[in-house]
Amino acid sequence: xxxxxxxxxxxxxxxxxxxxxxxxxxxxxxxxxxxxxxxxxxxxxxxxxxxxxxxxxxxxxxxxxxxxxxxxxxxxxxxxxxxxxxxxxxxxxxxxxxxxxxxxxxxxxxxxxxxxxxxxxxxxxxxxxxxxxxxxxxxxxxxxxxxxxxxxxxxxxxxxxxxxxxxxxxxxxxxxxxxx
Numbered sequence: 376x377x378x379x380x381x382x383x384x385x386x387x388x389x390x391x392x393x394x395x396x397x398x399x400x401x402x403x404x405x406x407x408x409x410x411x412x413x414x415x416x417x418x419x420x421x422x423x424x425x426x427x428x429x430x431x432x433x434x435x436x437x438x439x440x441x442x443x444x445x446x447x448x449x450x451x452x453x454x455x456x457x458x459x460x461x462x463x464x465x466x467x468x469x470x471x472x473x474x475x476x477x478x479x480x481x482x483x484x485x486x487x488x489x490x491x492x493x494x495x496x497x498x499x500x501x502x503x504x505x506x507x508x509x510x511x512x513x514x515x516x517x518x519x520x521x522x523x524x525x526x527x528x529x530x531x532x533x534x535x536x537x538x539x540x541x542x543x544x545x546x547x548x549x550x551x552x553x554x555x
Contacts, residue, residue, distance in 0.1 A: 387505040393421070402455055402472075424551050425453040427513060427521045433552065434459035439546055441525070445538055446528040448505055451549065454481060454519065457500060464505045464526050471500035481512045481522050486543065491533035499524060509534040511546040523549065 408424040434451040438461040441449035448462030476497040486512040496506035508527035
C-alpha cells in the first residue's frame with residue numbers, strides 16, 4: 376500500500392471525499408461501485424468493484440471458445456482492465472489496463488468494427504501488437520460492464536458476419552450471466 380499524504384475528514388453523514396487526482400489516476404468515475412474491506416489493524420480499504428471480474432474463470436472459458444472457433448485472439452475486459460484472454464496476444468493483454476480508445480468504445484455503447492484501413496487501428500491496451508478487430512460492449516442491467524473483443528494483426532481485414540454474430544452473442548450471454 377502506498378501513502379498519498381492526503382488526509383480527509385468524515386462528515387456528519389459518514390461520507391469521505393476521494394480526491395480528484397486519485398479518482399483520475401485510478402479511473403474512478405461517478406457511479407462506480409466500490410467494495411469496502413477492513414483489516415484487523417483498523418484499515419478501511421476501498422477497491423473498485425467489477426461485476427464481470429467475479430466471472431473471470433467463466434469469461435476465460437468463453438474467450439477460449441471464441442478463439443478456437445474464430446482463430447483470432449479473444450479478450451474479455453471490464454471497464455478498466457483485460458480480465459480474460461486467449462490466443463497469441465494473451466500475454467500482452469491479460470490483466471493490462473484497457474486503452475483510452477477501448478474505454479471510449481465501451482462508453483459509446485456501440486459495436487466497433489475495424490474498417491479494414493490500417494490507419495484506423497485501435498489497440499486494446501498499451502503495448503499490444505494486435506489491434507481491435509471488433510468489440511462489443513457488455514451491457515448488464517442497463518450499465519456498461521465491459522466488452523468482448525477480437526484482436527487481429529491483419530490491419531486491412533474487416534470483421535466477417537460470422538465474427539460479428541459470434542461476438543454479439545458472447546456479449547449478450549455474459550451480460551445475462553451477470554444479471555442472474
